[in-house]
Amino acid sequence: MIIRMTIQLGGTMRKRVFLGMLAGALSLFLMAGCGPEAGYGPDDIVTITGKFLDVDGEPLGNTEIGIWKLDPEGISLNNYWYPDPDDKELTEEDGTFRIRHKGEEYLWPNGTAKYIIITNIDSLDGPVTAVGFFVINQETEVPDIKLWDANAVHEIANDTVTFTWDGVEDVSGSAPDHYGFSSRLVYWALWQVKEVQSGFSLPTYLFQNKCTGWRVGAEFARANDSSYDWSYMSATTAEEGNLNLIPNSSHEVLSQGLGAYIPDHDTAFMKLTDQVFKVEEDFNAAHPEWVLLDLGDVKTINAVAVYGLFTNYAQPGNKQFEQFEVYVSSDTTDWGTADATTTQQDGYIRFEFDSVDGQYVKFQANEGSNIQIVWMREYAVFGPVATK
Structure with a gap:
């Protein structure tokens, strides 16, 4: 073997x-x-x-x-x-x-x-x-x-x-x-x-x-x-005492410290947004089909990033995955069409799109897919830096 x-x-x-x-x-x-x-x-x-x-x-x-x-x-x-x-x-x-x-x-x-x-x-x-x-x-x-x-x-x-x-x-x-x-x-x-x-x-x-x-x-x-x-x-490129080697001024992190939710669980998974980029054990055990983030109120959003995604199939012999999708909505009943998609199945994924207003941001596989999320290190939502 x-x-x-x-x-x-x-x-x-x-x-x-x-x-x-x-x-x-x-x-x-x-x-x-x-x-x-x-x-x-x-x-x-x-x-x-x-x-x-x-x-x-x-x-x-x-x-x-x-x-x-x-x-x-x-x-x-x-x-x-x-x-x-x-x-x-x-x-x-x-x-x-x-x-x-x-x-x-x-x-x-x-x-x-x-x-x-x-x-x-x-x-x-x-x-x-x-x-x-x-x-x-x-x-x-x-x-x-x-x-x-x-x-x-x-x-x-x-x-x-x-x-x-x-x-x-x-x-x-x-x-x-x-x-x-x-x-x-x-x-x-x-x-x-x-x-x-x-x-x-x-x-x-x-x-x-x-x-x-x-x-x-x-x-x-x-x-x-x-x-x-x-x-x-290679040797690590770093500077002693510099905790922000790659500064950014164009985007604001809207998701930091907010709870992420998954199907059939009332638990808010706080470690998915804590900027530590480490796997959360309880989340791993759940194998969800989607992850939902509540921003607290309506924000302007133009990018989403998923860090360290690892997936598998609920039925290995019957693979139906086509793409991962990101939806932004002001409520959880009408998601409309996907704001961004990718055929990438694992790893580090970024979604960039024209600015859209919403409170809820959902990451999921295409409808009918039998893929499961085994783990995810971080789930981040970004907006233009002027967004408050």
């Missing part, structure tokens, strides 16, 4: 912030109990060696590295959300490392090889390079693991922010199909874009005057089970 999964790493608050940097940038194929055949037995000594290099190609000495073994008894199932590394090592002064264990550490019960990740964990703000591979051989020499100096910068003009960086080719040897973008308040979940290229832009209002940092990553998938997956994360 092959499971496609995105690793989300963390632990204590500091570990969670740092290791969460790999989320969305290190998507791996985990072989659950049926990896490739290993060339050693459980009692053989398995050795893994390699070398870390800094952004200038110099040895990254005396640096802490973490090793994760993707075992369903640990990271992937029982301790999926906030695991510590299974092992830690310090590189030598020349940047090299050497890991020795009995083969049983890297074998499934049927004798096939497990998959491991090795990455530097010395800095919360990066840069970070991670390598993943199956431990097939008794002795493995990992190619040099070099950090990436992306020189990532952003510029703001007319309430639009443009992000640029140097390509990873000098480190990786080739260009990725695309880069991934992530921004943070505390967690790396303020706004994310899975596929971008240097020079892409976003409207500044999406960051809600809360961005404390951003970074980009590049992925390279292995060609076969004998080669390596690579994930390169």
